[in-house]
Amino acid sequence: MMDHLTVVDHPLVQHKLTLMRRTDTSTGEFRRLLREISQLLAYEVTRELPMEMRQIDTPMQKMDAPMLAGRKLALVSILRAGNGLLDGMLELIPSARVGFVGLYRDEETLEPVQYYFKVPPEMDERLVIAVDPMLATGNSSAAAIDLLKESGAKNILFLCLLAAPEGVARMKEAHPDVPIVTASLDERLNEKGYIMPGLGDAGDRMFGTK
Template sequence: MDHLTIVTHPLVQHKLTLMRDRDTSTAVFRQLLREISQLLAYEVTRELPMTTKRIDTPVQPMDAPTLAGRKMALVSILRAGNGLLDGILELVPSARVGFVGLYRDEETLQPVQYYFKAPEQLEDRLVIAVDPMLATGNSSAAAVDLLKAKGATNIRFLCLLAAPEGVARMKEAHPDVPIVTAALDERLNENGYIVPGLGDAGDRMFGTK
């Protein structure tokens, strides 16, 4: 799957195992999500455009590498996306931030939009959409639809776990959007949850279940 990157770094996989454990507390789960998001961010930002600028070191002047173009946009798919967002912002504090509010209808498994706010000039920015779980892929595809309608052309999707069904749905709907994840799990169950998964990421992060 050339549109899918699985980050197999040992620290990523170790932290993911701790997050999968049902006995991991809310506080620890939240901290692990923040830590793993920073590790995943290294991969999703690997090909950022670069330029140089003239600086003076304590020894001599030099042309030093620096990020080029407009500041990237991070877009959280609410509510669980905020867990990934917070960690990435620690690495890229100058990033612009947007939010897509979607919830999954438990009967149809289709996304229902309730909020959308994105930075301006998305057409000139790298846009990274974040959501811990790529399950059916319906919400993720709908979020990317909104971002493209807003002008975004350079979009990447970052998640913690992906199901084959979600990856296929995203490839069908948005073959131009690369996916970066920590694991590709086995399948979805009859309720649309990733198996083996880690449960509902939002509930585990916020302690709501």
């Protein structure tokens, strides 16, 4: 286990991930599983959120009770596949602010190309969770984190469904201060930069495209 990488080995996470990997899992079922697994991963990635005590009224009496402290966290989807993780997490954390980073991977160079960037204000005061199902080469993920840091973000976590060792190493090299949380560290990348054994292209499987 690498110190900057957390693999969530909860039985429900692993079971749902296995179903998502299967070739015969339909587009609708894939989306549903991704939404469910994102909520389970959200529990892990929000474990260290700051808390504060506030006085509330219960039906019985007043009490001091724990609530989330500070500014609302920011969830940043790395388009387009990141939206699958984003949707499930927003069901769990509906008050979160939301940002989007549009990057696509040049199929020849495997390098990221930016086409969109929009994030909430006061990024320096928020926990920022960047979400993308696949950490493959790590080039797009590292580029997205570059943009988030340029916007002022200082406290960043990266959440993905699958990671390849090459992508984890690339992220550690580029952003050693950004912890990675994933459901699986897979074996390797193939010659086209896809995660093996993986689950194919997450965006295509989510949206039924090729």
